[in-house]
Amino acid sequence: MWNLLDEDGPFPSDAQQPGDAPQIAPILPLFGSLDDEAPAGWQERALCAQTDPEAFFPEKGGSTRExxxxxxxxxxxxxxxxxxxxxxxRFGIWGGLSERERRKLKKQAI
Known part of the structure; x- marks a missing residue:
């Protein structure tokens, strides 16, 4: 079995010497760009991102009021x-509508 942390593992160490700082890949944003001046995505500006997510995914038959x-x-x-x-x-409250309301809206659009 290979030890991936060991220098003798299946991947070459690219001349990394003992005591060298580990090379870490840069963290890239999942959405958008790396530009710090870019406006925040709509998800970051959404009020629901600042509240309890359970309110937006109620149990079947549960209240969607909150x-x-x-x-x-x-x-x-x-x-x-x-x-x-x-x-x-298919689940949750999105844009103020339940899944049933979104389905009805889609049918009306057809």
Whole structure:
């Protein structure tokens, strides 16, 4: 069995000597760019990102009232709803609408 941390493992050490600082890959953002001046994505500006996520994914038959209250005042509500519709999100409250409400909205659009 190989020890991946050992110099004799299956991967060459690229001339790293004992005592050298380990080489660490840069951390890249999952979305967007590396530009620090780029505006934050809609997800970072969403009010739900600052609240309890469980409110947005209630148990079957549970109340959606609290989540929808948060959505009413959210500046990125339309972007959130667009995302949910484009990505066929089947669970949770997105853009102030439940899955059932989003399904109805899609049917009306057809």
């Amino acid at each position: 989540a929808k209250k948060v959505c009413v005042g959210c500046e990125v509500r339309s972007e959130c709803l667009d995302y949910a519709l484009e990505n066929d999100e």
